[in-house]
Amino acid sequence: MAELTTGDDGNAPLDGVQIDLISTERMEGLRTMEKIHLILDGVRDGNIVILERGLDPDEESKLIEVTMGEIQPDGDGFTGIEIETYPGGTRNESGLLGRVLGRGEQSKLTVIGPANRIETLHKDENLIRTLIRRR
Amino acid sequence: MGLLTSIRSSISKLFAASEPRRIGIYGPPNAGKTTLANRIARDWTGDAVGPESHVPHETRRARRKENVEIKRNGSSVNIDIVDTPGVTTKVDYTEFLEHDMAEDDAIRRSREATEGVAEAMHWLREDVDGVIYVLDATTDPFTQVNTMLIGIIESQDLPVLIFANKIDLEDASVQRIRNAFPQHETVPLSALEGDNMDEVYDKIAEYFG
């Protein structure tokens, strides 16, 4: 297959995986729903979206809610998202005290991709190993 | 403060005390949430909440059992229990086909499941006073969905109990769950067999009473 052929969305090359690494600064200027649509638009195009700084719990909750609304079983094949964050554990600090002390969920690196193309092979405190399938 | 104001405040306290607290039963698909909700409802009201199944996403609409009065040590706590659909970030209807389901049933199940999960997430932000987070103790608790959900619950400052379910099964590990969420109280149980339900009700009364 020719390298220059594009996918059926006319976007990503057929044989590659596009990765969007979104900076903290880019996300900071956006409202919750703008962030969520930025992420989901990328993922629905088949891209892997990496956030330098993750979402806060309220945004994560809305991300799940909106993702559910976009899954159409007889539609375009979108089956939802796979998401991994770093560091992974909740380990107490995200409670009230942690937030008062201003510790960061801030620094939480987050990887989001289409569920039907991304698979977490291994995850522990120090390593997330992910397989991304070609389309 | 006048007499009227103090009467008013004691009346509102009276109502606040008798108003049942709404306890959401959350957790991943197939953890045993409905089995637990049914057991609680049967033990204290005599009837059930909804159907249980080994096929994931059996519960696709939050179901409520109101005014469940749990009696402990002479006092009683009054709760509404809300059984929610298993939370996930993905639903692939083709996986239901493996459970011997016709295509259009699988599509319908998938659509209901996604709506139900969205609704359950919405409720968690707006409408529950406490959470029982149910995990299947035979599976790895250290998943992204569990971590996110516990984080969301913590950020709302809701009281939360973690239930390590299915301890009747041989490869259940309660300790693995305690290690994953050391900041919360973990209660072992078998919702199916009814094991350790006394401690379950003690803790419910203690946390949500």
Ligand SMILES: Nc1nc2c(ncn2[C@@H]2O[C@H](COP(=O)(O)OP(=O)(O)OP(=O)(O)O)[C@@H](O)[C@H]2O)c(=O)[nH]1
């Ligand atoms: N061995 C054992 N099986 C259990 C226990 N609790 C539930 N199950 C079984 O696990 C399966 C799922 O139970 P449900 O109560 O339907 O699970 P759920 O969390 O409500 O699942 P969804 O509604 O699909 O999210 C059923 O086959 C139950 O019989 C338990 O304590 N021990």
Ligand SMILES: [Mg+2]
């Ligand atoms: Mg259920």
